[in-house]
Amino acid sequence: MNETLTTILEHRSIRKFKDMPIEADQLDLIIDAARSASTSSYLMAYSMIGVTDPKKKEQLAAISNQPYIKDNGHFVLFLADYHRHMVTASREEKQVIATNVQSTEYFMIATVDATIAAQNMALAAESLGLGICYIGSIKRDMDLVNQLFDLPEHVIPLFGLAIGHPDERQEIKPKLPKRAVYFENSYPSDEEQFTYLQQFDSETEAYYQSRSTNTRSDRWTQQVIQNLHNKRNDRLTPFVKEKKFNNR
């Protein structure tokens, strides 16, 4: 075991932060961590916007009614970004590129690039004693996020990262056991998976009943099946396409 492994294994999402900003040199370090990320074909098809403007933070928080989007030490919005690549291209090059990047493949590449950078930032922050929470719920109103930051074509928000000094300490939430997510050389049968998931249901049921706050009667499969019944936001698909992603 080493410090990096401990940081990774001790992760829990933090949703309550002390009312203090993160220090400038810590901010620089976590930005450098994000910048150091692996990237597909050296494209670095992502950007970050640090949001400190209280009005913008309030509007972001209102999208999902989650106070920790505004009440934190820092908030970073992660974007898929092929706009930068066009800034120095000739007009002819721009036309070709603007078409190509609308494929599913380039959509995946930008999403993966942004996420690797984000997880570097998350772990860097946690290694400094800060807490983090990924904010996927900005997807509930992408038009508003787009408008708040006046994003050009070929740039879409993906998720946010709330960062700050933790003002809570949650238990670590149980995760799917090794044999349920990691397979060797072939994908397992439904029967095998069923067994593993039933065992995980017992584990999560015990967790929800014994945790120190917000105890309830629940288990993993019940929770995710309920969740996946949720159609989510019908505007997301057309929004992504209007912004010139995922059209081909």
Add this chain to the structure above:
Amino acid sequence: MNETLTTILEHRSIRKFKDMPIEADQLDLIIDAARSASTSSYLMAYSMIGVTDPKKKEQLAAISNQPYIKDNGHFVLFLADYHRHMVTASREEKQVIATNVQSTEYFMIATVDATIAAQNMALAAESLGLGICYIGSIKRDMDLVNQLFDLPEHVIPLFGLAIGHPDERQEIKPKLPKRAVYFENSYPSDEEQFTYLQQFDSETEAYYQSRSTNTRSDRWTQQVIQNLHNKRNDRLTPFVKEKKFNNR
């Protein structure tokens, strides 16, 4: 600075590995690191397949003609996965879920979940002195990957991770500077971005001319513009849809 930050900031991709497997207890640690990842709505919509079968590794390596896909200590394939969520669902629930998860949003969620887990595994491996390289080029023949692992509907390969004992030490590749990827409260103008990218071009030009192996005359914008002229694989978009992702 701490050990985790050093691990993150010292990242370079490794494409030449010693001919030795990674130890079983190290493998367990890096799998645990992946499993500890943040996940959207507790869905854990990803799986991993560790590939040790030499025939399968050879076929994967042949897709992109990259020997380090087979010549490494370990190879892990990362999958977007909503199949598991249906294994315990009733028939009625399955129908609803099978439709819902075909949205752009659920495609993004699974891709992000898998990538956070992958980057945890990558950093865990690097913290143990191992080297890693993300393998995006499996996307050149997803049908073959799909067939090799007999993946059910609602499961697609995203990328691989080659891991092992490094048999090379590359320089760290320059990354876009802070002001080119991290903005405050608003997205920058094209003029601003143009200036930053020109400066980065000078930096990358110097890097390519001075590095210890494979020196050449190149700069970032030239390289990525050329890259984005590449249409990539036309089969990827229909493949993803046939596997019941990204249809709505």
